Amino acid sequence: MGYASIIDNQLLLAFNMSKDLARFVTFVKKLDVSFNFGTSTVSETPSSITTKILDVKSEKTSRENNITKKTIMFKRKEVGDLTLYDTIIDGGLTWNLGSAAKDNGFIGIVDIYKEL
Amino acid sequence: MGKYVNLEKDVFSVFDSAAWKAESIKTFPGNFVAMNSGNEFLRVSIIPSGNGINITSISGIIIIDIFTSAGSGPHGSLVIADKLDSFLQGKTLSTTVGSSVQFHSSTMIPKGIEGSLHRASYTIPFNHFGV
Numbered sequence: 001m002g003y004a005s006i007i008d009n010q011l012l013l014a015f016n017m018s019k020d021l022a023r024f025v026t027f028v029k030k031l032d033v034s035f036n037f038g039t040s041t042v043s044e045t046p047s048s049i050t051t052k053i054l055d056v057k058s059e060k061t062s063r064e065n066n067i068t069k070k071t072i073m074f075k076r077k078e079v080g081d082l083t084l085y086d087t088i089i090d091g092g093l094t095w096n097l098g099s100a101a102k103d104n105g106f107i108g109i110v111d112i113y114k115e116l
Numbered sequence: 117m118g119k120y121v122n123l124e125k126d127v128f129s130v131f132d133s134a135a136w137k138a139e140s141i142k143t144f145p146g147n148f149v150a151m152n153s154g155n156e157f158l159r160v161s162i163i164p165s166g167n168g169i170n171i172t173s174i175s176g177i178i179i180i181d182i183f184t185s186a187g188s189g190p191h192g193s194l195v196i197a198d199k200l201d202s203f204l205q206g207k208t209l210s211t212t213v214g215s216s217v218q219f220h221s222s223t224m225i226p227k228g229i230e231g232s233l234h235r236a237s238y239t240i241p242f243n244h245f246g247v
Binding site: 033035036037038040042083084085099 | 128151
């Protein structure tokens with residue numbers, strides 16, 4: 001077994017050992033996103049992945065609008081690449097992804113946003 | 117529809133046409149995050165910022181950002197600009213009764229390298245007429 005597989009397996013164990021600190025959410029990934037100039041609409045094909053995440057931090061800001069922002073950690077191998085069009089359903093609420101996601105190939109970290 | 121949506125329909129009809137699609141240049145509007153855009157694509161932004169001849173008309177500029185491979189020189193973006201000219205410059209378009217848009221003379225400004233791409237801005241003023 002290579003190092004990458006060992007790390008992925010240990011990561012899975014770490015998320016499971018986090019017990020109630022980690023929770024299941026659904027990543028709704030939008031595939032084949034395209035823009036139709038004839039109708040001025042965006043078309044996409046949604047695809048769902050349910051996986052565990054961990055909260056890294058949470059903050060609320062009030063400027064032109066009230067926004068709550070969370071930084072979450074997820075298993076990169078399970079979720080894959082994320083785009084601005086993807087959403088996360090957490091506790092029945094839909095969160096939008098920020099424009100930047102970081103990952104080291106094993107753990108992904110992304111900011112998610114929801115208007116209050 | 118109002119003047120802004122009619123203007124959008126008239127302008128976007130160019131990029132929805134079979135002739136433009138045959139050019140095989142990936143084209144996206146502003147506020148759209150392109151996926152699999154490759155190293156040559158366009159981003160179209162409509163700036164309806166000027167007064168028209170009446171309250172249902174408006175003027176402004178279309179800015180089309182031309183992205184090409186960084187380090188490949190200016191030729192690629194200039195070829196695309198010439199193609200855009202053939203579709204827009206001096207043309208009058210209408211997709212809705214009582215609405216038309218007239219394009220004037222274009223200009224090009226090289227903006228420089230952004231990551232692995234070079235961006236040049238193709239700009240063309242327009243007058244949109246509504247009744």
